[in-house]
Each structure stands twice: as C-alpha cells, then as structure tokens.
Amino acid sequence: MDQRYHPKEIEEKWQNFWESQKLFKVTEDRNRKKYYLLEMFPYPSGKIHMGHVRNYSIGDVVARYKKMRGFNVLHPMGWDAFGMPAENAAIEHGVHPAKWTYENIANMKAQLKRMGFSYDWDREFATCDVSYYKWEQLFFLRMYEKGLAYKKRSFVNWCEICKTVLANEQVMSDGTCWRGHADDPGVTQKEFDQWFFKITDYAEELLEWCDKLPGWPERVLTMQRNWIGKSVGAEIHFPLENSEEVIKVFTTRQDTVFGATFMSLAPEHPLALSLSKGTSQEEAVRSFVEKMRRQDWRKRTAETTEKEGVFTGAYCLNPMTKARMPIFVANFVLMEYGTGAVMAVPTHDQRDFEFAKRYGLPLIVVVQPGDGKLSAETMTEAYEGEGVLVNSGQFNGMHSAQAREAIAEYLEKKGLGGKRVSYRLRDWGISRQRYWGAPIPIIYCDRCGTVPVPEKDLPVVLPANVEVTGMGESPLAKLKEFVETRCPKCGGPGRRETDTMDTFVESSWYFDRFACPDYDEGPLDKKRVDYWMPVDQYIGGIEHAILHLLYSRFFTRVLKEMGWVSVDEPFTNLLTQGMVCKEVYECPRDGYLFPEEVEGQGEGFRCRKCGGQISVGRLEKMSKSKKNVVDPEYLIEKYGADTARMFCLFASPPEKDLDWSDQGVEGSFRFLNRVWRLFSEQHGRLKDVKAVPFGTALEGDQKLLRQKTHKTIKKVTEDIERFHFNTAISAIMELVNEIYLSPVKDQADELSKRVMREAIETVALLLSPFVPHFAEELWEALGEKRSIIQREWPDYDREAVLEEEVLIVIQVNGKLRDRITIPASFGENEVKAWALKSERIRKLTEGKEIKRVILVPKKLVNIVC
RNA sequence: GCCGAAGUGGCGGAAUUGGUAGACGCGCUAGAUUCAGGGUCUAGUGGGAAAUUGCUCCCGUAGGGGUUCAAAUCCCCUCUUCGGCACCA
The missing domain is CATH 1.10.730.10 (Isoleucyl-tRNA Synthetase; Domain 1)
Structure with missing residues (x-):
C-alpha cells in the first residue's frame, strides 16, 4: 500500500477490475430477492454536470448497499437521446443530430465510468436506437386502435419567424420565441392538427392512486393532484332562445344558478360565430374573436388582464328562472376547461361581477352569508362564500352545500344536466414538428383517410439523409422519399405523417425496457419485466414532479391494459433530490461573471472588466448561463471520483x-x-x-x-x-x-x-x-x-453495543442540573434514589416538597418541586 | 389568492418516538511537529455574565402565545424564504 493516497491510479485500477469481472451484471434469479434501483437517465448533452454526479452518487450508494445485503440488484443506465439540443447543434455547427448524439453518449459514458457507478452496462440503450423506438411505434398503433391516440385540431404556440410549433416551455415569459429573434412579433396561437394521447381517460385513476403511493414525497403527490385538478360540480343545460339547441356549462356552484343573468362563451367556442351570424353583432364578434386569437396566450390568460367581451346578439334562458340571458363572448373563458361556456353569476363570482359592471348587466343575490344582508345595489365585489339560498324558488332556505346536492338532483331528474366531475388535466399533445424524434407511424391517403402503418411494416425508420436548418416546416416534410409512400389499405399514393413524438414518450417506458433490453420479439419480455418491475427506488430531480412522472404513470396503465406489464404503478419509492447550487456574481453592467472575473472579498467584490461593485453572490442552481457551474471533470482530475461522491453525499441530505x-x-x-x-x-x-x-x-x-x-x-x-x-x-x-x-x-x-x-x-x-x-x-x-x-454488509453484535453504564441527566423542574453515570442495570427506584442523592440536587431541593419524580429509562430524571 | 415545504452557531448541517440543543464537517483560535509556509497531530470554539481555576448561573432552535413535569419537535397567531397552481367557472 502506497504511503500516499493517489486517487487517479486506484480509481482506474478498480474500474478496470469491476468491468473485467462483470461484477454488476445481473440476470433474473428467482431464488433471490430482486431490487430495482433506477436513476432518471440523462439527456446526452455532451458532458455530465454536478446534478448528475449527485443523482447518481445517491443511487450508487443504495445499489451497492443493497447488493451487499444480498439483493439481486438491477441498476441500469441509458440515454434519453431524442430531443431538440441535437437539432440545435445541427443548425449551429452543421453536425448531424445522430452523430452529435452518439458522440456525446460515448463521451458521457466514459465520464460515468470514471465516477465508478455500479451499472450493468450490458443493458445500456439509447432511445434514438431504432431497436428501441420501433416498439414505441407499436404502442402508438395499439393506442390508436383503442382510441387512446387520436388527432385533433387545437391551438398551439406558433412562432412566425421559425414557422414552427413551440412547446409551452419554449415560449419565454415575455411571450417571445426562445431562439431570441430581433423584432420578435411574439408567439401566437395557431390552430393545428395534432396527435394526442388520451391521458384524461385516466385522470380519476391517476388521482386515486396518489393516495396509494406511500413511498412518494408528499409534495410531488400534491403537485400531481393539483395538476389533475379535479372539481366536483354539475352540468347545466341552458336552452337557446327560439331554438332546440342548448348551451352546456360546467359549474361547481350550481347553488347559484338562480343568479345567472348572462352567459359567457370562450372566443374559440363554435357557437360564438354561429350565434352572431346574420345579426348586427356579426362583425363585432368576428373581429373580437380574431383579436383574441392573435393575442399572446400568456397575456390573455393572466389574471390581471381586464375582462372584456362582446355581445353575440343571441339569448338563452335560465332553466330555473326562465329569465332571458344575453350571450357574450368573453376573453377570460377558456375553451379547454369544462365546456368552454360559463353561466355568469355576477353576485357570486368576481370575474362575472367585473364583467357585469363593465357592460351593465343585472345582478341578483341568491346566497346570503350568515351575518349581514347582501344587496345587489350596494355590493362592491362578488360574495363567493357559502350561505343560505334566497331568490331561488323551492331551494330557498337551504344551505349552499345542501342546495348543490338538491339542485344537481333536480337537474338530473328534469334532463337539464346533473352531477359532473371536471378535470384541469388536458390530453397530452405529442406531435412535434421536429426531426430528431420517433416518427409517428401513420399514413394519409386521399381515398382511405388516416391509415395506421401495419405492424409488419414497422419500424418507420427516421431517415438519416436530412438537412436540418431550423427554418420552415419539419425537415421530414421536405424529404420526398420519406413522405411519399403507398397507402397500406388501397395501395394508392399516400403521405407519411411527418410529426415525430414528444420525447417524453420515450421516457415513459424505458424503465420497463431495462428489464429486457435485448428482447426483439416484442417490446417487452413479460417474464423478465414481471421479475424486475416495479422499480423499487427511483431517484431524480424535482423538476419532473409532474411531466415525466405523470406520463410514466399513465403509460404504465396503458401498457398494463395491453398486457405488456403487470404493475399498476411503475415506481414504488421516489426520491427527489435537491439542486446543486453555487453563488452567482452579477455585475450591473457586464451581467453574470465567472468567479475569475471577480476580484476582492466579502462586501468588496468588484468586476474585473469595469470595476463595478458586485453584490455578494446569492446561491442559485448551477447553470452555464449564470456562470456558476463546477465541472465534475475538474473534480475528478484534482481529487478523484471518490472525493466528488463523498462531498455530494456528506454536504447535505439528498432531498435538500x-x-x-x-x-x-x-x-x-x-x-x-x-x-x-x-x-x-x-x-x-x-x-x-x-x-x-x-x-x-x-x-x-x-x-x-x-x-x-x-x-x-x-x-x-x-x-x-x-x-x-x-x-x-x-x-x-x-x-x-x-x-x-x-x-x-x-x-x-x-x-x-x-x-x-x-x-x-x-x-x-x-x-x-x-x-x-x-x-x-x-x-x-x-x-x-x-x-x-x-463481501456481505456487516452485522452488529447486539452484546457489544450494550452499555454497562448509562449517563442519566437530572433535571429539576425541567432544567438541567446534574448528570450521573450509573449502572444500566439499575431499576427505577434505584435510579431515582441516586438522582436524589446527588449533592447538587440535594442543595436545590432542600426544604422543598418533591411533588413528582419523572423517569425516562436510561435518559433522565426530572424532579418536580 | 389557494396549496405545500422550510426557518437551528460565522457556514453546511445533526438531534429516528416530546426527554442533555448544536453530532459530524467547514471556518476560526491555541499548542505540538526544534525556522517560515503548507501538511499533520492534539485541544478549544452558540451568546452573555461570573470566576483566588473547572463544584456557577442566565439567555438561546424566525417572532409572539399555549399545551406539558419536559417543546427545535405538538397546537394557535404573526413574519420571512422557497416551490407548485392560478381568470379552471
């Protein structure tokens, strides 16, 4: 053994040893208890960062510990390899996304090996491998058959300069494109044909199972419940005046229906244009709807945006009061939620109140709070609380909660609606007008319409010979030999779908595939998947609290129904690790600075460029743009992987x-x-x-x-x-x-x-x-x-840890006054007697009546006097 | 606005069930290692008072109140920070 510690040499030595001995290779061993430990796989950006080091160090402790405890541990690693950065690299440097991605993978894999993580590298795969994504295409087809994958026109973020759809995350908070164009006109809403997965079918189940995941952090479950956003209420049908048609609304406050004095429709609601047609309002409505459509979505849906709207010229009737209700189109009504139409009760809903005041619409109080008397004439804001019903016919005198039940029942009986549940969760739009993703296996035929690619024709391989410019349509759409094909049904000319799937689809089932990465007769080898799944411990960043984790839960349910997996939930225990933070230095003139660009100390930090005063750096998540990253490579070089791991584990508990x-x-x-x-x-x-x-x-x-x-x-x-x-x-x-x-x-x-x-x-x-x-x-x-x-994990000798003597703390009236060491074998009375015998205690209790003596075995005695 | 998490020395953090607050580490201080620096080893280190030396006392877990023999821990109120959702009918 060397006198000095040379991390580099020994780390290399043992990494080679582990690899040559295949110490971390696992197979299904039915005689041993399995343990599936998984960390969220990385996007191959090129280099690992400290977040990875932390995440994977945590996982490696558990994997190695469980292995030493005798578990058959599955600890795999792979690559979440489709996605936009590869296309950006292509745009900026002219490298093909595939080349860029696979080179990054090779680089990062070498880095992970240098960290000494105990992965079974034989199970490695990248989601951009055809052998992986072809099975995803199969899932798509099966989902299409069941109606779980469908195409729908909907409004999405559109950047006029890039001529492409943007995901919500790619729209900056000021409503501009993330690419940062000069004179950006702002992202607008554009109607698009998009593929969706019907996650809303599973809303209730996903919500219910939140209560059955005791191994998940409460805050993640709360976020998921929040996201699903269940509301219990009622649907109410409002008949249109002079028509057989009805407008359906969803409300959680059916107890206020007698106070509904007008109707508000979302600008996208089909009735908005059709009702105004032929009336004097036609032009006003049309221009309002157009304006809304062009308007930036974020601005429109911000709570602070003033309520505005326009009368359609049409009326409907309150089904309870038969009152005539003007129908408006209003900016604050969302087509995506409920039915896209809202019954407006200005007395008991603040938004409706503001709207009514602006357009001079009538107010009727129908809920009286316990104390004072509300009056429509004097109220300055809506009363949204509960109370006793008034002006509500046979429901007068009922309390709100009671009235909601009664009114829902009444509506049901009369065929005017009834109890309903609504969710905030929307279907998952998976279409991406991008190249670097899994092609959606669909063919369009003029004669047969939308035709799924037959399973025997899978995979639809992502063509390699494309030019990625970042401008115009999806690169696939410009590739004739890809687009032009034959209709599988009639043999006539067909066009391939050129959208690719959202990369969250790949990460929704990779954990299943790790059980059988080499299987080629189907997506999943059920026997092996059943052995390993569910993941016993999943570890990753909190940023995936909703998206990836919710999608994975949804996908697991779908795959279970299709018979590919047997579990209800993919991850039994979840650990969400905290971020890695470091102080940032920001100069008022030169922006973020690297630590080398700052001189001085303490309060006197100065910018080396301009000499300006810099506020003492606050802690922020490490990121390149904030110039506060520490490169793991540097750490490994200077101290070795073990020191890097040790620091990450010792400095704070994992979830902080x-x-x-x-x-x-x-x-x-x-x-x-x-x-x-x-x-x-x-x-x-x-x-x-x-x-x-x-x-x-x-x-x-x-x-x-x-x-x-x-x-x-x-x-x-x-x-x-x-x-x-x-x-x-x-x-x-x-x-x-x-x-x-x-x-x-x-x-x-x-x-x-x-x-x-x-x-x-x-x-x-x-x-x-x-x-x-x-x-x-x-x-x-x-x-x-x-x-x-x-070697097995050591066990402790129960006898060796036994204390012969224990330290007893003596308190008088709850204050620490003395400590004594006494044999652990002393009984209750002996301990008390010794405590009272203590000289200090005798002094303090002298002349006082001892009222009580409390004993906590092996810890303390408290004398109350 | 709603929901959630958190607030402990100069710093990161510990205290598993209400029972010695501050483990461990960083930093700092002192001593040793027969120069200095570094390294290492040893000791000390919440604040204050007292002190003819160790057997002293008070305060202290964001702030205020409460429950209890006993509260960092439980309850109520307030403040601050972070996170999520937010015109969701």
Whole structure:
C-alpha cells in the first residue's frame, strides 16, 4: 500500500477490475430477492454536470448497499437521446443530430465510468436506437386502435419567424420565441392538427392512486393532484332562445344558478360565430374573436388582464328562472376547461361581477352569508362564500352545500344536466414538428383517410439523409422519399405523417425496457419485466414532479391494459433530490461573471472588466448561463471520483439543495487522506489478523473501541436505510476519530490487534458504498482477496453495543442540573434514589416538597418541586 | 389568492418516538511537529455574565402565545424564504 493516497491510479485500477469481472451484471434469479434501483437517465448533452454526479452518487450508494445485503440488484443506465439540443447543434455547427448524439453518449459514458457507478452496462440503450423506438411505434398503433391516440385540431404556440410549433416551455415569459429573434412579433396561437394521447381517460385513476403511493414525497403527490385538478360540480343545460339547441356549462356552484343573468362563451367556442351570424353583432364578434386569437396566450390568460367581451346578439334562458340571458363572448373563458361556456353569476363570482359592471348587466343575490344582508345595489365585489339560498324558488332556505346536492338532483331528474366531475388535466399533445424524434407511424391517403402503418411494416425508420436548418416546416416534410409512400389499405399514393413524438414518450417506458433490453420479439419480455418491475427506488430531480412522472404513470396503465406489464404503478419509492447550487456574481453592467472575473472579498467584490461593485453572490442552481457551474471533470482530475461522491453525499441530505463549497470538497478529501494514513500505518501488522469474533468478552479500551465499532455499524446501516447519507458518513468519521485516539491502536498484543482489525475492517466496509474505489484499495491492503462488493454488509453484535453504564441527566423542574453515570442495570427506584442523592440536587431541593419524580429509562430524571 | 415545504452557531448541517440543543464537517483560535509556509497531530470554539481555576448561573432552535413535569419537535397567531397552481367557472 502506497504511503500516499493517489486517487487517479486506484480509481482506474478498480474500474478496470469491476468491468473485467462483470461484477454488476445481473440476470433474473428467482431464488433471490430482486431490487430495482433506477436513476432518471440523462439527456446526452455532451458532458455530465454536478446534478448528475449527485443523482447518481445517491443511487450508487443504495445499489451497492443493497447488493451487499444480498439483493439481486438491477441498476441500469441509458440515454434519453431524442430531443431538440441535437437539432440545435445541427443548425449551429452543421453536425448531424445522430452523430452529435452518439458522440456525446460515448463521451458521457466514459465520464460515468470514471465516477465508478455500479451499472450493468450490458443493458445500456439509447432511445434514438431504432431497436428501441420501433416498439414505441407499436404502442402508438395499439393506442390508436383503442382510441387512446387520436388527432385533433387545437391551438398551439406558433412562432412566425421559425414557422414552427413551440412547446409551452419554449415560449419565454415575455411571450417571445426562445431562439431570441430581433423584432420578435411574439408567439401566437395557431390552430393545428395534432396527435394526442388520451391521458384524461385516466385522470380519476391517476388521482386515486396518489393516495396509494406511500413511498412518494408528499409534495410531488400534491403537485400531481393539483395538476389533475379535479372539481366536483354539475352540468347545466341552458336552452337557446327560439331554438332546440342548448348551451352546456360546467359549474361547481350550481347553488347559484338562480343568479345567472348572462352567459359567457370562450372566443374559440363554435357557437360564438354561429350565434352572431346574420345579426348586427356579426362583425363585432368576428373581429373580437380574431383579436383574441392573435393575442399572446400568456397575456390573455393572466389574471390581471381586464375582462372584456362582446355581445353575440343571441339569448338563452335560465332553466330555473326562465329569465332571458344575453350571450357574450368573453376573453377570460377558456375553451379547454369544462365546456368552454360559463353561466355568469355576477353576485357570486368576481370575474362575472367585473364583467357585469363593465357592460351593465343585472345582478341578483341568491346566497346570503350568515351575518349581514347582501344587496345587489350596494355590493362592491362578488360574495363567493357559502350561505343560505334566497331568490331561488323551492331551494330557498337551504344551505349552499345542501342546495348543490338538491339542485344537481333536480337537474338530473328534469334532463337539464346533473352531477359532473371536471378535470384541469388536458390530453397530452405529442406531435412535434421536429426531426430528431420517433416518427409517428401513420399514413394519409386521399381515398382511405388516416391509415395506421401495419405492424409488419414497422419500424418507420427516421431517415438519416436530412438537412436540418431550423427554418420552415419539419425537415421530414421536405424529404420526398420519406413522405411519399403507398397507402397500406388501397395501395394508392399516400403521405407519411411527418410529426415525430414528444420525447417524453420515450421516457415513459424505458424503465420497463431495462428489464429486457435485448428482447426483439416484442417490446417487452413479460417474464423478465414481471421479475424486475416495479422499480423499487427511483431517484431524480424535482423538476419532473409532474411531466415525466405523470406520463410514466399513465403509460404504465396503458401498457398494463395491453398486457405488456403487470404493475399498476411503475415506481414504488421516489426520491427527489435537491439542486446543486453555487453563488452567482452579477455585475450591473457586464451581467453574470465567472468567479475569475471577480476580484476582492466579502462586501468588496468588484468586476474585473469595469470595476463595478458586485453584490455578494446569492446561491442559485448551477447553470452555464449564470456562470456558476463546477465541472465534475475538474473534480475528478484534482481529487478523484471518490472525493466528488463523498462531498455530494456528506454536504447535505439528498432531498435538500446542496450548496457548493470548495472548502467542503477539501474537507472530504482530507478525511479520505486521514483514513488512508491510518490504514497505511496499520495494514502491515493487521494483514493476517482475524477480527474478534462476536460475543468476545473484553475490558477497558478494547471493549470501548469494539463498542464504538458496532454502534457505528448499527447507525450507518439505519441511516442508509432511511437515506440519511450525511449522518451515516459523520458516524464513520466519528469511528475514525475514536480509532485515532484509542490506545488499542498502538498495542501489540494479539487481542488488541484483533479488536483493531475489526475496527479498521469495519471502516472499509462501511465506506464502500460511498467511496468504492477507495474502500476496495483498503480492503485489498488488509489482505482480502475477494472484492469488497462481494463481501456481505456487516452485522452488529447486539452484546457489544450494550452499555454497562448509562449517563442519566437530572433535571429539576425541567432544567438541567446534574448528570450521573450509573449502572444500566439499575431499576427505577434505584435510579431515582441516586438522582436524589446527588449533592447538587440535594442543595436545590432542600426544604422543598418533591411533588413528582419523572423517569425516562436510561435518559433522565426530572424532579418536580 | 389557494396549496405545500422550510426557518437551528460565522457556514453546511445533526438531534429516528416530546426527554442533555448544536453530532459530524467547514471556518476560526491555541499548542505540538526544534525556522517560515503548507501538511499533520492534539485541544478549544452558540451568546452573555461570573470566576483566588473547572463544584456557577442566565439567555438561546424566525417572532409572539399555549399545551406539558419536559417543546427545535405538538397546537394557535404573526413574519420571512422557497416551490407548485392560478381568470379552471
């Protein structure tokens, strides 16, 4: 063993060893308990970042620990390889997306290997592999058959300069395109034919199962429940005047229906134009609808935007009061929610109130709050609370809640509507007018319409010979040999769908595919998938709390119905790790600065470019644009992968944000060096020594050291189980500190050496999930032949951790007054007697009546007087 | 506005069930390592008062109130920060 710790050499050595021995390769072993540990796979951007290092270090601790505990651990890694950055690289540098992607993968894979993660690399795949996405096309076809994939015209974000659809995330908060054009006119809404997945069919189920995921963080479940947004209410039919037709509305406040004095339609509502047709309002409505359509969506839907609208010229009737209600088109009504039409009750809805005031529409109070009397003439805002119904016919006197039930029942009975549930969740639009994605397997034929590609013709391979410019339509649409095809039904000329699928589709089932990545008779080998699924522990960033995690839950349900998988939920336990943050320096003139561009210290930071004063950097998530990233490559180079892993795990608990600290990294490195020195001093004399066996009777320092050793095993085991890696590491540090101070370290007798051997061996074993290369090297230095990962996790000796003496805290009236050390075997009365005998306590209680003595076994005595 | 999470030394954080607040690390201080620097080892380190030395006391977990023998932990109110949703009918 070298005198000094050289991380680079040993890390390379053990990485090669693990790889050559295939130590992390797993197969289905029905005699062993499986454990599926998964971290969210990365997008191959080219380099790993600290977020990856943290995420995968956390996962690796659990994977290695579970393996040592005897589980058959599946710990795979792959690549979320379709997506826009590849196309941007093509636009900017003229590299083909495929080339760019696969080169990045090779680079990042090498980096991950240098981190020493315990992946079964034989299961690796990239989602842009035809052998992967062809099965996704099969899923699409099966979903199409069941009506779960459908095409619909809808409004989407449109950038006039790029001539392409943008995802919501690609629209900046000021309503412009993310590419940042000069004179950007702003993103508008454009009607488009788009493919959708019918996730709304599963809204209720997805919501219900939120209560059956005890292994998920509550805040993620809350966000999902929020996103699904269930509302219980009623549908009410408002007959149109002089017509058989009705306008259907959804409301959660059917108790206020007697107060509905007008009707509001979304500008996109089909009745908006048709009702006004031929009336004097036709032109006004048309121009209003046009204006709304052109308007920036964000601005239109902001709460602060003033309510405005236009009369359609038509009326409907309140089904309860038969009152004549003018029908308006209003900017604040959303076509996507409910029915796209809202019954307006200005007295009990603030939006309707504002609208009514602006256009002089009537107000009728129908709910009276408990205290004062509301009056339509004097009210200055809507009363949205509950109360007792008035002006509501046979429902007068009922309380709101009661009235909602009664009115819903009444509507049902009269065929005017009834109880309904509405969700905020919308269907998942998966069409992307992009090249670098999985083609949607559909052919359009003038004669047969929309025709799915027959399964035997799959895959629809993404053609390689395209030119990606970023302008105009999807590059696929310009590729004749791709677009032009034969109709599978009639054999006539057909055109291929040129949209590709949203990349979230790939990440919705990759975890299933990891169970059988080589299977080529179908998407999933059920036997293997059933063995491994569900994922026992999933680890990733909170930013996927809704999107990826909700889509995956939806996809799992679909795949279950199709018989591909057997589980209801894909992820039993979820850990959402915090972000990696570092301080940012921002100069008022030169923007964000790299730390090298800042001089001075403390309050006196100055910009090197302009000399301007810089406010002390606040902590923000590491990002290139904020110039506060730390490159893992640099860390590995300077300190080694083990130090990088150690720091990420020690600096804060996994679910909290991690504040970067160069000194903290130094500290972790220092600790490893300290352990190294201990081993290099001890390993020679302890090499052929066997650890003391369980149950050995010891005295004095030997006993104390052994006790600490076993207490540490217990603590570290419990801490890893509950993911408190920072405290697990601190417990190991304590053990190391104790070893340094223990006289046993320098004693030459056989028993001392055996106690020492056990202590030191334990340090290596407990460290192994955290700093695996380092631990392997220590292990080898102790003369062990097998890899440390093949050794079972240590168990603690129940007798060794037993305390013979315990420290009892003595309180008087709840205040700490004395401490005594007494034999642990003392009974309740003995402990109390000793506590009262204490000199200090006697002084304090002198002349007072002792009212009560409370005893907490092995902890404290509280004397009340 | 609604929902959720959090607030503990100079800093990151610990305290698993209400029972010694501040483990461990960083930083800082002192001593040792027969120069300095670095490294290492040892000790100290919440604030304040007291102190002819260790057997002293008070305050202290964002702030205020409460429950309890006992509160960082439970309850109520207020403040701050972060996150999600937000004209959703």
